[in-house]
Amino acid sequence: MALSFSCYASLNPQLQHKPITQSNKKCLEKVKNLVRANGVCLNTSSPHESLQKGNWVKLICGASFEDVVDIRNLSLVYTLAGVDCIDCAADGAVINAVNEGIEAARAITPVRRPWVMISVNDHEDLHFRKAQFDPNECPLDCSRPCENVCPANAISMNDTHGVLTERCYGCGRCFPVCPYDKIMEITYIRDAAATAELLKRGDVDAVEIHTSGRHISFFKELWDGLGDSVDCLKLVAVSLPDIGDSTIPAINMMYSVMEGNMSFFNLWQLDGRPMSGDIGRGATREAIAFAVRIAAAKDKPPGFLQLAGGTNAHTVDGLKKHRLFQTTTTSKDKNVHSSSPSSNALIGGVAYGGYARKIVGRTLNSMQALHGHACIEDHPEHLVMALTDALALVGPIKCYPSS
Secondary structure (H helix, E strand, C coil): CCEEECCCCCCCCCCCCCCCCHHHHHHHHHHHHHHHHCCCCCCCCCHHHHHHHCCEEEEECCCCCCCHHHHHHHHHHHHHCCCCEEEEECCHHHHHHHHHHHHHHHHHCCCCCCEEEEEEECCCCCCCEEEECCHHHCCCCCCCHHHHHCCCCCECCCCCCCECCCCCCCCCCCCCCCCCCCCEEEEEEECHHHHHHHHCCCCCCEEEEECCCCCHHHHHHHHHHHHHHHHHCCEEEEEECCCHHHHHHHHHHHHHHHHHHCCCEEEEEEECCCCCCCCCHHHHHHHHHHHHHHHHCCCCCCCEEEEECCCCCCHHHHHHHCCCCCCEEEECCCCCCCCCCEEEECCCEEEECHHHHHHHHHHHHHHHHHHCCCCHHHCHHHHHHHHHHHHHHHHHHHCCCCC
């Protein structure tokens, strides 16, 4: 059974900024030059306009990922890379970390501020779970396959807890590899009332509701629980997996629940193969196939379409192959912000999660090994490397010159 969950991650450790050396000044200038060379500073269009153009990019920090130091640095790097939205856990400290990273990026060089989004769920969902086990019960001669397979470095047999809860984002790869079946799955449901309070803080722009699409009653219960907190939002996204022929009827029913109180834009996140983007080329095929089918559906409700689940460096090529990349269509959109016919991209954009964290995480891990918990801008040689990787991912959608 899933538990109602409303905890707050530990506060961001006090990160002492290092004195700026001459070498650091030169590296920070390289960072500014990278941003300028790609035209990120010149991007003054709103995230909504990015959805219309089909060049929207969202960073998914993870609905269950709560390592506030990593989240701060990820938010800084991807803000400099020009993402339109940063999606994070519905947790006060995590939201603070995202906003701190955004403002630290904007202090380095003037870039547009991305929207901040929090993720909640209406019932049990893969994105809202943690692994847990007692390391004292593990045989001493165990080869530790769980530690080797974890993409988040969330398992440490040297730690008394086994699983570093704040780093675990519920990918589930450790469950089947444990030779002694010691790892438990802990699932939870974000509390609607607590989420409503977070939305009213004034530093959150959007909410994403994760749903199976099979139980409209769960969706309606969560929506009703959010109440008028959604009135202050710019965007409401609904993330759902491919449920075959039931997908379009499900999103039509969910739209009917929301449309009585829509002072925001709405988006359907097509979660092709959840939490698999860091695996390889094949992982993105299900996301592309899902997008192809939904984009072609004639009876879908209004709302932007965005890919997720299995997205990585191969996703744009897949969209181009199926002629979905920045292909526009003119339609009568019933969205309250667009009551007249408009020309929008068939696919609004792409959300990157595990793969985006992986490519920048290599640099963050290297920095942490040398300097411990640190602000990445205090070690700009690492920031240059992380930003280069982030731009390589974001650039093909944003059509940056270097891409």
